[in-house]
Amino acid sequence: MSNAYIDILAYFGIGGAHPGGFSLTQSILETENIPPTHSVLDIGCGTGQTAAFLAERFNCQVTAIDKHPVMVEKARQRFKNNKSSVHVVEGDIQNMDFVDNSFDLVIAESVIVFTDISKTLSELSRVLKSDGTLMMIEMVAEQYLSEEKQQKACSLYGINEILDKDEWLLRLHQAGFTQVEIISTPSVLLQSEINDINPSENIKMELFDLWEKHNEFIFHNRDIIGYRAFKCRKV
Template sequence: MTEFWKEHSKLATVEEMMLDSNAQQLTQHELPEILSMLPCLAGTDVLELGAGIGRYTRHLIGKARHVTAVDFMENFVEKNKEDNSHLGNAEFLQADVTKLDFPKHSFDLVFSNWLLMYLSDHELRSLAEKMLGWLRPGGHLFFRESCFHQSGDSKRDFNPTHYRTPAHYNHLITSVVLDESEKAEKKCCGFDIVLNKPVQTYVKMKKNQNQLCWILQKVRRDVVEQHQGGFSTFQQFLDNQQYTRRGILLYEKMFGSGYVSTGGPRTTKEFVEMLNLTPGQKVLDVGCGIGGGDFHMAKTFGVEVLGMDLSSNMVEIAMERAVTEKLPLVQFEVSDATKRSFPDRTFDVVYSRDTILHIKDKVDLFRKFYSWLKPGGKLLISDYCCGEQPWSPAFQEYVSQRGYILYTPQRYGQFLKEVGFTNVQALDRTEQFIQVIKSELHRAEEIKEAFIQEFSSEDYDIILKGWTEKLQRCETGDQRWGLFYATKD
C-alpha cells in the first residue's frame, strides 16, 4: 500500500489523490453533495481518516469545534497542514489507521473518504470496532467507497483496492458489536445504517453508480428480539432471512417483474392513478423493494422518484435494474425511514406499499412524512392491518414471529389525522386483498413448471403454503389490508 501511494502522491495534487484527471470538476460538484449529507457539526469533535491533502478538512474545520485529520502519506499531511492549519482548531497526524488509537468517546463524527477499500476484511472489522469505541453515544460514522469496480482514469501498474459490494460493507460494519459495560450496567453498542446511497455527482457526470456513501449511527444494542432470529440489527434480519437475494427473486416470480408486494403491477397502476401525478413532481417511495413501482411512475408520468429501503439486497437489485432501464429520474438508497431526514417541503408525494407494518412508532413516522411534503402534497400507503382483538392464537404467533406492529384500518387513519393530514381516507381493502391472493395462487399453478425449474419444488410448496395461510387469516378476519390516502393543506 505504501508503494502504491508513493507512486500516486509525488506532487500532492487532487488529481493524484483522486486517481482521476477530471478531479477538479468532480470535486466542484461532489464536495457540496457529500457535505450536505452530514449531521450538524456545530460544537462537535471530528476525526477525519484518510484526509489526504485536505479536500474535506478545510470544510470540516469551518463547521466543527475541532478536527483531527489523519493520513499515512507524509507529503499529503504536510500539504493539508500548510493549506488548512490556520483555519481553526485542528490537529494533523501522520499515522496508519490500522495502528491508530484514541481514548474512548473522543469524537462525535468519524469521517472517511476512500479509505476502507484499501483495508482487508480483518483490518476493516478491527477498525470498525475501534471507531465504535472512539465515538460518543449517538455519534455518527460517514464513509464513502468505490464499489464493484474502479472509477478514476489514472494508470495503475497494480491496484490494491478491494472493490466490495455495498451489501458486503453493510454486513461487515453492522455486525461489529462492542461491549461498553460499566460496573452498574451491562451494555453493548453497534452501528445502525441511517443512509447508504450512490454519489449523484458520479451518476450524472460519469454514468457511474459505483461510488457509494454511508451514514451510520452508534446505538445501544439491546437483547436481540425474537423475530430477528439472532441477528444484531433488523437490517441484517431482512437481508439474511426475510429478503435474501434468492428470496426476493422468488417473490418477484410470483408478484410480477419488478414487484415484491401485493398485486404487483395491477394494484400499483390502480393506486398510482389516485395521485394524479404530473411531470416534474418529486415522489418518495418508502420501502421501494426492487423498484417496479418507481420505474412505472417515472416512465408513465415523468416524475422524479427516490426509492428507499432498509434491505440492501432489495436496493442492489433495484440499482441493477435502474442501469438497464436508463432512467435518471429514479434513484435508490438504503436507509431507515425512522432515522432519515429531509428538508421540510421536499416532496410532492410520499408513497409506501406494505412496509410500515415493520415500524413501531407510526405516529412519529407520519409526522416526518407530513413535514417532508410540500403544501398540497399527497400521501398514499397500503399496509397490512388487523381486525379487533382478541386474535386467534395462530395469528398472534404469526405477528410475533414476524415482528409486525399492526393496527385496524380505522386506527391507522386516526394516526394520520393526529399529525395534521386532511382528507384522510382509511379504506379496508381486505376483500380486494383476498381476490389478489386467489389470483396469485391461480397464477402459481400456471407457472408451476417454470417456477420449479428456476427455483425448486420445495420453494414452490413454501410459497403456496404461505399464500394459503395468508388467505385463511384474512377470511377469519384477523388479518386486514388497508389503503390510506391523505393530503397536506
C-alpha cells in the same frame, strides 16, 4: 435487525408482493395527476417496480429508498438496465436524510407495518410538502385478533402490531394527516400474482419454507386480516 420475510422478497427479487399487487398500484396511480415537476418518494421501494412505473408513466422526479441492501442493488440494476433517472437511496425510512417538505407525493406499499408505525408516519409527514399526498397500502385487522393470532402474525412477518382501520386512521391523524380517504378496493388479503421476479443465486431453503408458511397463513386468515389503500393529506 434482520427480517426473514423481507429477506424472502429481497432474495427472490419479487416485485409487487404487496396486497393487491402491481395491478392495484397501477389502477390507483393512473387516477392521480402527477406532473413532471413533481418530486415523488417511493419508500420501501424493493426492486423498484413501482418507482420505474412512476418515472416511465409520468416522467416525474422519483427517489426510491429501501433499507435492505439486496433490494437496493436489484433496484439499481433495474434502473441501470432501463436507463431510468430514478435516484436510489439505501436508508431507514424511520430516519431519513431528506430535508423537510421535500416531496409532493409519497408512495408506501405494505412497508409502514414493518416499522415503528407512529415514528414512520411522523417522518413521512415531515418530508412531505404541506399540500402533498401520501398514498399507502397496508395490512389491516378486519376483526378482533386473539393474542395467539397477533403473536403468530407478528412472528411470521417480523412486525410489532396489526392495526384495524380505525387505529390506522388515528395514527395518521396523530402524525398530522388531517384529510384521509380510504380508496375503494377489495379488502381481502389474497396472494398477489407475481410476474416480476429477479432471484438471487443460492437462496437458503428456510426462505422457501417461510414463503410456504406465508401462503398458508393468508389462506387460513383471509377473513381476519385484510388491507386498505389510504390517500392522505396534511391540508
